[in-house]
Amino acid sequence: MKMWKNMLQDKLALLSFSIISLVMVTGLFAPFIAPHDPYEVHMVLRYAGSSWTYWLGNDHLGRCILSRLIYGIRPSILWVFAALAVSVGIGAMLGFIAGYFRGKIDALLMRICDVMLSFPGTVMTLAIVGILGVGLENILTAFILMKWAWFARVIRTAVLQYSESDYVKFSKAIGVKPFKIIYRHIVPVTLSDIAVTASSSFGSMILQISGFSFLGLGIQAPHAEWGMMLNEARGVMFSRPEFMVAPALSIMIVVSAIHFFSDYLQVALNPKLRTSKHKAGDFAGTTTPRLQEKEVA
Amino acid sequence: MPNFLEVNHLKVWDKSSGEVILHDSSFKVNAESCLAVVGESGSGKSVTCRAIMRLNKPWVSQSGEILLHGENLSFLSDKEMRQKRGKTMYLIMQHGMSAFDPSTVVGVHLYETLKQHFGWNKHEAAGHMSIAMKSVMLKEPMEIMNKYPHQLSGGMLQRIMIALALVLEPDLIIADEPTTALDTISQYEVLEQFLQLRERLGCSMIFVSHDLGMVRKLADEVLVMKNGVIVEQGSTESIFTAAKHEYTRYLVSTKQTLNDHFKSVMGGQGVAKR
Amino acid sequence: MYKYMIKRFLISIPLLLIISFLTFVLIHLSPLDPAEVVLQAQGVPVITEELMVQTKQELGLDQPFLIRYLAWFASCLQLDFGDSYVTGQPVWSLLAPAFLNTVKLTMVSALLIIVLSIVLGVVCALREGKMTDKTVRGISFFVTAMPSYALAAILIWLFSVKLDLLPTSGMNSLSSYILPVIVIAVSYAGLYFRIIRSSMLNNLNENYVMYGRACGLPEHKITKTILRNSLQVAVSVFCMAVPIILGSTVVVENMFAWPGLGSLSVKSILSRDFPMIQAYVLVLATAFVLFNTVSDMINAAINPKLREGL
Numbered sequence: 049m050k051m052w053k054n055m056l057q058d059k060l061a062l063l064s065f066s067i068i069s070l071v072m073v074t075g076l077f078a079p080f081i082a083p084h085d086p087y088e089v090h091m092v093l094r095y096a097g098s099s100w101t102y103w104l105g106n107d108h109l110g111r112c113i114l115s116r117l118i119y120g121i122r123p124s125i126l127w128v129f130a131a132l133a134v135s136v137g138i139g140a141m142l143g144f145i146a147g148y149f150r151g152k153i154d155a156l157l158m159r160i161c162d163v164m165l166s167f168p169g170t171v172m173t174l175a176i177v178g179i180l181g182v183g184l185e186n187i188l189t190a191f192i193l194m195k196w197a198w199f200a201r202v203i204r205t206a207v208l209q210y211s212e213s214d215y216v217k218f219s220k221a222i223g224v225k226p227f228k229i230i231y232r233h234i235v236p237v238t239l240s241d242i243a244v245t246a247s248s249s250f251g252s253m254i255l256q257i258s259g260f261s262f263l264g265l266g267i268q269a270p271h272a273e274w275g276m277m278l279n280e281a282r283g284v285m286f287s288r289p290e291f292m293v294a295p296a297l298s299i300m301i302v303v304s305a306i307h308f309f310s311d312y313l314q315v316a317l318n319p320k321l322r323t324s325k326h327k328a329g330d331f332a333g334t335t336t337p338r339l340q341e342k343e344v345a
Numbered sequence: 346m347p348n349f350l351e352v353n354h355l356k357v358w359d360k361s362s363g364e365v366i367l368h369d370s371s372f373k374v375n376a377e378s379c380l381a382v383v384g385e386s387g388s389g390k391s392v393t394c395r396a397i398m399r400l401n402k403p404w405v406s407q408s409g410e411i412l413l414h415g416e417n418l419s420f421l422s423d424k425e426m427r428q429k430r431g432k433t434m435y436l437i438m439q440h441g442m443s444a445f446d447p448s449t450v451v452g453v454h455l456y457e458t459l460k461q462h463f464g465w466n467k468h469e470a471a472g473h474m475s476i477a478m479k480s481v482m483l484k485e486p487m488e489i490m491n492k493y494p495h496q497l498s499g500g501m502l503q504r505i506m507i508a509l510a511l512v513l514e515p516d517l518i519i520a521d522e523p524t525t526a527l528d529t530i531s532q533y534e535v536l537e538q539f540l541q542l543r544e545r546l547g548c549s550m551i552f553v554s555h556d557l558g559m560v561r562k563l564a565d566e567v568l569v570m571k572n573g574v575i576v577e578q579g580s581t582e583s584i585f586t587a588a589k590h591e592y593t594r595y596l597v598s599t600k601q602t603l604n605d606h607f608k609s610v611m612g613g614q615g616v617a618k619r
Numbered sequence: 620m621y622k623y624m625i626k627r628f629l630i631s632i633p634l635l636l637i638i639s640f641l642t643f644v645l646i647h648l649s650p651l652d653p654a655e656v657v658l659q660a661q662g663v664p665v666i667t668e669e670l671m672v673q674t675k676q677e678l679g680l681d682q683p684f685l686i687r688y689l690a691w692f693a694s695c696l697q698l699d700f701g702d703s704y705v706t707g708q709p710v711w712s713l714l715a716p717a718f719l720n721t722v723k724l725t726m727v728s729a730l731l732i733i734v735l736s737i738v739l740g741v742v743c744a745l746r747e748g749k750m751t752d753k754t755v756r757g758i759s760f761f762v763t764a765m766p767s768y769a770l771a772a773i774l775i776w777l778f779s780v781k782l783d784l785l786p787t788s789g790m791n792s793l794s795s796y797i798l799p800v801i802v803i804a805v806s807y808a809g810l811y812f813r814i815i816r817s818s819m820l821n822n823l824n825e826n827y828v829m830y831g832r833a834c835g836l837p838e839h840k841i842t843k844t845i846l847r848n849s850l851q852v853a854v855s856v857f858c859m860a861v862p863i864i865l866g867s868t869v870v871v872e873n874m875f876a877w878p879g880l881g882s883l884s885v886k887s888i889l890s891r892d893f894p895m896i897q898a899y900v901l902v903l904a905t906a907f908v909l910f911n912t913v914s915d916m917i918n919a920a921i922n923p924k925l926r927e928g929l
Contacts, residue, residue: 167904168867168904171903174899178884178896179645181650259766263885286776289776296772299769304761304764307763430833431833431835436833438826446844449847458836
């Protein structure tokens with residue numbers, strides 16, 4: 049694929065992608081990679097600095113910070129990714145239906161989206177957590193409930209654009225079944241729009257989740273999560289500020305990588321932006337030196 | 346007759362990609378005559394116009410000689426060039442709808458331009474503009490000048506641009522497809538205005554168009570472009586009757602067949618095709 | 620214009636009704652019985668069946684659903700959101716001062732965000748691709764990737780602990796505003812200045828810029844025109860920013876112990892104080908919708924094209 053080839057040339061994009069995949073794989077195989085049990089308490093080693101056995105030192109209960117960091121990838125990144133995938137999936141399905149079939153379904157779905165989008169996201173997440181109780185799964189549920197509308201909106205717009213194209217009209221005219229058209233012709237081309245939107249939401253979702261965990265509304269002790277690790281370090285913020293460094297840096301690096309990668313995707317998948325300086329239509333003709341009779345007339 | 350505008354070996358290319366947009370091109374415009382530039386979109390017509398005014402985007406470079414009255418424009422400073430623009434050479438844009446600042450009424454642009462070149466205050470500028478606008482068949486000029494661009498039609502905005510030319514009295518008018526974005530009736534009216542403009546100002550003109558019918562009516566000479574290359578140039582008559590280049594003949598014949606077809610379908614009536 | 624305003628306002632009314640209904644329904648989706656929560660919150664040691672029935676009656680929970688909703692809605696209109704399960708005080712008496720404090724924080728932050736993003740956006744657009752542009756964008760990249768509580772922690776550690784210049788928490792004097800406002804402003808301005816920058820750059824390519832230059836207008840006049848057009852985009856962004864910040868000061872408020880809605884909501888959630896949560900959601904969602912309405916109206920006032928759209 050051309051995209052991958054381009055990425056190999058763009059070092060920053062490659063680095064970002066490597067970081068993201070490395071972190072995700074590490075999280076996936078946490079039990080095999082983590083040097084210690086993340087829940088093992090060593091009261092003797094409280095607030096110990098880094099050592100050969102405990103590379104990043106130990107926390108307030110003497111637990112291995114590195115292992116907790118590695119286990120923390122699961123709720124901080126992997127579960128967020130899963131929630132993102134679900135809400136993109138719901139959004140995509142509804143977006144395809146609305147954009148392709150138009151008419152009443154479209155109007156109804158878009159009104160629902162309007163209502164959903166007129167709720168403030170953070171407040172509604174807090175509300176849902178408040179009612180269902182604290183816990184990671186409730187925050188993730190809240191995310192899925194609040195985010196699908198946005199994806200449905202974006203994907204619908206993309207689908208609208210492509211379903212007006214000639215090859216889709218042609219397929220419709222020769223009687224190809226709607227779902228086959230969507231699957232064969234519309235899904236592949238809208239995939240880039242979906243990827244761009246999803247990747248740009250991913251970063252902000254990770255930040256939000258860690259924020260909720262930091263407030264103690266997310267995953268509960270003794271489980272490790274980056275935001276919660278920061279919360280635990282907060283108690284000794286004045287005496288030992290260095291305990292905030294590891295989890296804070298982890299979040300920053302991953303989110304930066306996601307932002308970079310999302311920016312890259314946006315440029316790589318959008319031919320209009322690839323030569324970003326050329327506004328669409330500026331020299332639009334140069335690439336298609338075909339006589340357009342409509343214009344010559 | 347002396348050559349009023351002389352363009353020698355003009356080359357335009359994209360700095361970032363290195364792609365050449367306009368190849369080594371040379372042409373002349375005689376004083377008080379009109380040169381039409383025709384060709385399909387993307388053939389380099391607009392780029393040529395902008396190159397003469399030195400208005401291409403910053404990532405586009407140009408080389409070659411552009412002599413206006415024997416003065417090489419390439420050597421002028423930005424400030425000197427700015428003084429030439431508007432007063433000596435004036436550009437009429439393709440899209441009247443987007444040529445005016447959408448956030449203010451059209452009058453503001455007119456007043457500022459006239460203030461820049463003549464030092465007129467708002468009252469004087471409005472006076473001169475009103476007369477010019479009436480002469481291009483824009484009734485109620487004061488009212489129009491107090492309207493936002495989106496409240497006016499493309500044809501009206503095109504005529505406002507022409508009216509501004511009447512006040513500025515430039516030596517060279519470059520019209521970049523001034524009628525393409527208009528419906529057929531407005532196209533006809535704007536063409537009439539162009540004929541009058543030439544008559545009244547006695548200026549030279551470069552007229553870019555797809556519309557060979559208009560070109561035939563307005564131009565003295567024709568330049569045919571394709572893919573950034575000038576494929577043929579000559580007097581209007583010779584281009585239409587005895588084109589040498591295959592592409593020119595193709596353009597002329599397409600125009601003919603389409604025209605015939607159009608007439609047979611519409612029964613000779615014009616129709617608005619927004 | 621007035622016609623548009625009235626129309627736009629009328630559209631927001633059904634939305635508010637839907638919000639109020641959903642807020643009410645939400646509470647009833649809870650796996651816990653409110654009566655049980657009340658009793659637990661009041662510290663009743665043994666919850667008997669009789670006590671539950673009695674509490675339910677007291678709370679009016681034995682009434683049919685729709686009647687309860689209407690009664691609740693009617694009292695909400697009079698700012699009576701019931702009593703807190705935990706303290707027994709009226710919700711509004713706790714909520715109102717907190718809301719006010721959050722609004723104060725939001726307004727000051729929004730002001731700083733607007734100033735910062737316009738200045739940075741314009742400077743970066745005019746210096747596109749140059750050192751200034753690259754540096755600002757680089758810094759903004761990392762700042763927006765930083766969790767706001769981490770930024771807050773760094774600032775507290777530096778200015779309050781090491782330099783001892785600013786208070787760490789609370790809302791005692793004007794200097795208490797500095798750190799929380801900076802934390803909020805920096806993370807949002809990092810996003811918004813990019814919008815202004817790209818909108819300036821887009822306008823740079825517009826036909827009217829070319830025509831203005833073709834007419835020989837000086838560059839400073841053209842820059843002014845571009846700015847005016849770019850700010851139209853910015854106004855809608857900024858108007859939307861106010862309600863968004865209002866709803867997302869939670870983390871910052873907790874970090875700086877700001878006595879606002881954010882701190883209050885987390886406290887209520889942890890103690891499952893349902894009337895409090897309900898009121899919090901309702902008040903913020905209403906504010907959100909109203910701010911959106913107002914921002915649309917402001918937009919319409921500035922951009923004459925929009926007005927004719929509706």
